[in-house]
Amino acid sequence: MTFSKIIRGALLATGFVSSVVAGIAHAQAYPTKPVSLIVPFAAGGPTDVLARTLAVSMSKSLGQTVVVENRLGAGGTVASNVVAKAAPDGYTLFIHHNGMATAPTLYRKLPFNALTDFTYISLVADVPMTLLGSKKFPPNTMPEFIKYAKEQGDKINLANAGLGAVSQLCGTLLQQALGVAFTAIPYSGTAPAMVALLGGQLDVLCDQTTQTLPQIKGNTVKLYGVTSAERLSYLPDTPTLRESGLKDFEIVVWHGIYGPKGMAPDVVAKVNKAVQDALKDPDVIQKAGDLGAVIVPADKQTPAALQAWLKLEIDKWAPLLKAANQYAD
Numbered sequence: 233m234t235f236s237k238i239i240r241g242a243l244l245a246t247g248f249v250s251s252v253v254a255g256i257a258h259a260q261a262y263p264t265k266p267v268s269l270i271v272p273f274a275a276g277g278p279t280d281v282l283a284r285t286l287a288v289s290m291s292k293s294l295g296q297t298v299v300v301e302n303r304l305g306a307g308g309t310v311a312s313n314v315v316a317k318a319a320p321d322g323y324t325l326f327i328h329h330n331g332m333a334t335a336p337t338l339y340r341k342l343p344f345n346a347l348t349d350f351t352y353i354s355l356v357a358d359v360p361m362t363l364l365g366s367k368k369f370p371p372n373t374m375p376e377f378i379k380y381a382k383e384q385g386d387k388i389n390l391a392n393a394g395l396g397a398v399s400q401l402c403g404t405l406l407q408q409a410l411g412v413a414f415t416a417i418p419y420s421g422t423a424p425a426m427v428a429l430l431g432g433q434l435d436v437l438c439d440q441t442t443q444t445l446p447q448i449k450g451n452t453v454k455l456y457g458v459t460s461a462e463r464l465s466y467l468p469d470t471p472t473l474r475e476s477g478l479k480d481f482e483i484v485v486w487h488g489i490y491g492p493k494g495m496a497p498d499v500v501a502k503v504n505k506a507v508q509d510a511l512k513d514p515d516v517i518q519k520a521g522d523l524g525a526v527i528v529p530a531d532k533q534t535p536a537a538l539q540a541w542l543k544l545e546i547d548k549w550a551p552l553l554k555a556a557n558q559y560a561d
């Protein structure tokens with residue numbers, strides 16, 4: 233028996249060769265079954281709408297269905313924790329927004345580390361927010377809203393999707409800027425909050441255009457302002473909150489795709505390609521445009537860009553959130 237045969241026999245006996253071969257075959261074959269894309273908020277809301285738009289297109293590229301799963305709770309941190317603890321086999325993916333960057337400051341005991349417990353796949357799209365009132369809510373313009381807010385204070389109900397949600401972040405900055413405290417009404421996402429706003433059970437909601445634009449166009453809500461630094465081309469007559477006197481106010485909701493820490497590099501490359509293909513898909517581009525979502529440029533559609541952006545955003549929001557002094561355990 234030659235030396236190489238002896239080595240080969242020994243490796244086979246330990247199962248080494250077969251497991252390496254199986255690993256290679258697995259990476260080449262991925263995905264062989266449906267892939268879950270976890271959304272941390274309620275179905276039908278802004279994050280969910282973006283996820284479902286991407287999922288349809290990613291399914292074509294991956295050759296397997298990408299199934300959207302809503303895992304609700306604690307401003308998105310329940311879902312983040314589920315993903316952080318999932319098997320890193322490429323069958324559990326995650327879409328999240330700025331909440332990934334605000335949760336490390338907002339929660340004293342987070343059971344995962346946003347910067348080290350995930351595989352970072354790609355940034356996807358940026359979405360502005362809009363400040364809305366119910367049709368039954370008296371103020372019609374932002375100056376009227378400000379006056380009414382100062383007079384009525386906690387008689388006004390303001391929705392949020394939990395600590396870590398951008399609706400909550402927007403509400404915090406708004407109340408801070410106006411020096412008022414509204415009554416917070418928590419929801420599992422802003423889809424149910426929108427239902428309450430339309431029904432007049434809720435007064436005020438700050439939410440992404442991916443959900444609010446159809447309502448604004450249908451004139452079913454009152455629109456007070458946009459959270460971007462500049463006016464939006466598709467809402468040219470709507471002032472920014474900055475213009476209305478809320479100094480330095482700016483929230484742009486960014487979204488990233490993640491997996492659990494430890495995904496194989498070739499599986500990451502396949503998922504990243506599926507995301508990049510989706511972001512070039514004319515159907516996705518059309519839908520994103522219709523809902524005010526801006527697809528990130530190609531150089532941001534990488535694992536490194538997402539990881540670097542997340543770190544910047546954690547550092548950006550930490551002092552602002554500490555100043556607001558809102559924490560959860």
Ligand code: ASP
Binds near residue numbers: 277280393398400
């Ligand atoms: N807009 C929500 C938020 O406030 C999330 C959602 O329902 O998509 O973070």
